[in-house]
Amino acid sequence: MKPVVNIKPGSEGSKAKYWIEEHYKYVATTTHDPQDLPLVIERGEGVWLYDVDGNKYLDFTSGIGVCNIGYPTHPEVKKAVIEQLEKIAHAAGTDFYNPYQVMLAKKLSTIAPGDFPKKVFFSNSGTEANEAAIKIVRQATGRKFIIAFYGGFHGRTMGSLALTASKNVQKKGVFPWMPGVVHVPYPNPYRNPWHINGYEQPEELVNRVLEFIEEYVLDKILPPDEVAAVISEPIQGEGGYVVPPKMFFAELKKLLDKYGILFIDDEVQMGMGRTGRMFAIEHFNVAPDIISLAKALSGGVVPIGATIFRAELDFKQSGIHSNTFGGHALASIAALKTIEVIEGLLPHVQKLEKIFAEELMPLKEKYEKVGDVRGIGLAWGVEIVVDKKSKKPDPQTRNKIIKTALESGLVLLPCGKSSIRLIPPLVISEEEAKTGLEIFAKAVKEAVSA
Ligand SMILES: Cc1ncc(COP(=O)(O)O)c(C=O)c1O
Structure with missing residues (x-):
């Protein structure tokens, strides 16, 4: 299965844009950032999220660490x-x-x-x-x-x-x-x-x-x-x-x-x-x-x-x-x-840790702007910096990666000053994990080479 993004999230004329505008009229200000995350979720299935425009995304956020057993629920x-x-x-x-x-x-x-x-x-x-x-x-x-x-x-x-x-x-x-x-x-x-x-x-x-x-x-x-x-x-x-x-x-x-x-x-x-x-x-x-x-x-x-x-x-x-x-x-x-x-998923998570490590760790060697990669199980963080020597946080590039990933069908969330968290539902399959990690690596490449 692959993500499908036919309508750019939050774009002019999209249903998402309508709901985001209504949101700001009626819902209190919390932590939303419409610039980077114009995702209006309608439903979920397993590790996939569907927005109000019918786009289909692979979710690497688990609803901020809540939906560990997948959508709508196990x-x-x-x-x-x-x-x-x-x-x-x-x-x-x-x-x-x-x-x-x-x-x-x-x-x-x-x-x-x-x-x-x-x-x-x-x-x-x-x-x-x-x-x-x-x-x-x-x-x-x-x-x-x-x-x-x-x-x-x-x-x-x-x-x-x-x-x-x-x-x-x-x-x-x-x-x-x-x-x-x-x-x-x-x-x-x-x-x-x-x-x-x-x-x-x-x-x-x-x-x-x-x-x-x-x-x-x-x-x-x-x-x-x-x-x-x-x-x-x-x-x-x-x-x-x-x-x-x-x-x-x-x-x-x-x-x-x-x-x-x-x-x-x-x-x-x-x-x-x-x-x-x-x-x-x-x-x-x-x-x-x-x-x-x-x-x-x-x-x-x-x-x-x-x-x-x-x-x-x-x-x-x-x-x-x-x-x-x-x-x-x-x-x-x-x-x-x-x-x-x-309890039944723990061995699966331990197994997937390897795939995440294998795909994410090399990014640190490959790109000057990937300062640090760290994680255990299905809890991974990638820290984006201006350069390795200064370690100065680079939130702009971090946000660009998140936006590019979203437009390619992968949902991510920021954390810290300039890090990205990769936390898919624990029910994710190896194939889905690899699909998501591939989109992530491409988004990193695009943002850091820009
Ligand atoms: C480690 C930790 N403790 C406490 C909280 C607060 O939880 P809640 O948002 O449910 O109040 C969070 C929320 O992100 C958290 O990550």
């Missing part, structure tokens, strides 16, 4: 959801009891790393999963401060926004957000304050980050016995699909344990099989105290967020934290089935 999830709809969708899961959320909580507690009892708080989104994490660590430890990483993205509500540090526009004009957060450098092997090549010297990079946390933050700004937690994405998503050195989280956890500081692992974007493991942190040989999940957890059918945590950290009293939709029956059933489907 047939098994669809079946389970329809069956559940015949029974009940919303069962007021925070005031009454239902078996569905219990089954999901039990499953998540079992599959999450860490050989200790766990519990789960349910919500509706990634930002809420992190809000719950903030409350859990504060009330459980009695400590107030949280350390987060530069480049990290954890959501946009006032608590999680305080943790977020991927772009300053996310904080523009909305101060004050939650106080008590200090940011530290992430061990980005390609781009870090010490100009260390973290691919060649991973230990050196990790040591610098840990030293920074211990000597410059815990020793000079935040008394360690007042720090509740460190939060991190296992691989930074919005920040650019940045993969830290293998030993980082185990070393970080050792440092945190020394001071009784908890570790929150934000798996909202990288969890649910994206990296070839159910949780991306499983690549790093460490068990987080708290894990936040959302996005792909319920197969894109119905919003859900989940905060998995050590049982002993549970809220001390009924009413400290709750919501209306938590423990939603339909969302719980969709998530249970999605997990089952993803």
